[in-house]
Amino acid sequence: MVKSCWKPSIECDSRGCHDGLLWYKDLGQHVYGDFSMAVIQANGLLEDQSQLESRSLSSIRSDPYGTFIGVCDGHGGPEASRFINDNLFCNFKSYVSENQDKLINDLRKAFLETEDKFLSLVRKQWSVKPQMASVGSCCLTGMICNGLLCIACWIKFY
Template sequence: MLEMCARPLERCFGRGDGGGGDGLLWHMDLKSHASGDYSIAVVQANSMLEDQGQVFTSPSATYVGVYDGHGGPEASRFITRHLFPFLHKFTTEQGGLSAEVIKKAFDATEEEFLHLVKRSWSARPQIASVGSCCLVGVIAKDVLYVANLGDSRAVLGRRVSENRKNMLVVAERLSVDHNVGVEEVRKEVEALHPDDSHIVVFSRGVWRIKGIIQHLIHQAVSVTFPFVGFKINWRCLFEETGI
């Protein structure tokens, strides 16, 4: 279903026909999909590329995934290999795409990653410190689905002027941040750990879980828990919009 690549900036972004002449910059020129055109660009900010992205197109739907990895590339790469196949599986089983199908795919991907962590723990304990945000957009039957876990953001550029010389485009935010910097999410974490008064702390201007920067722990679908008994409600935040 998906083609994997080997070179760092091409892994899951495809070999493409872009480039840019910069070893840390990669892009793909416009390509067609069922509802228009798409392109991808990525800039490598760390010594190791921890982020992944993918696009899958079919005559009936277009799937886009962006996975912001933290602590290492393992979680984001795992999502890249497993999330879309789960989406395809559940869509086929349910007879079509829906918000529930996307939630099931998120849950299944998380469960598979947790199994991997348990199997790998003794040989690679560092795998317990990796995680990834997960942002997915799907266009199917003139409906745009946006699913987000973590703090990546989906933004829609909406044209508000038809004047080609002075075309005005307004950015509209489509996703909601899902981390402990959001009060609602913070309360969820605290409710799951009523006996731990320090499960969430405000330190150096940032909300953290157990004193560690939240992005290392409170990730998206694929996340591991370096604290025994740590729990969190991985409630997927959805937006569903007619196109």
């Protein structure tokens, strides 16, 4: 049904496949089961980002693997959501502690660090890219580790 809106021109890379205004990643396996993702672009510029990471979280010894899901809804441009997509998981991984009760606090720290770095980037690029000061994103994340699901939503990215 969706494909009837445009002519298919499928291009695939390591992040997924693009078919007109549809971005998708076919069914794949991860530590906690199968997954697939799809995004339908609503306008000429895709402002949204999504990611699924199933990697080693080496500081958690009892369950060395976890699954991290992030969905960023960009506003006014793609810069904020792309920045979050490129940085949040790495920042989170650097904070992960062995105490699973603190996972949500670790995620909060990662959000704060990601936001601080994005605002710093906006300040540095103000003279050449002033439009970055008017973009933003909200971000919904989920983390499964040691059988615990943590969900967080951050709406403060400018």
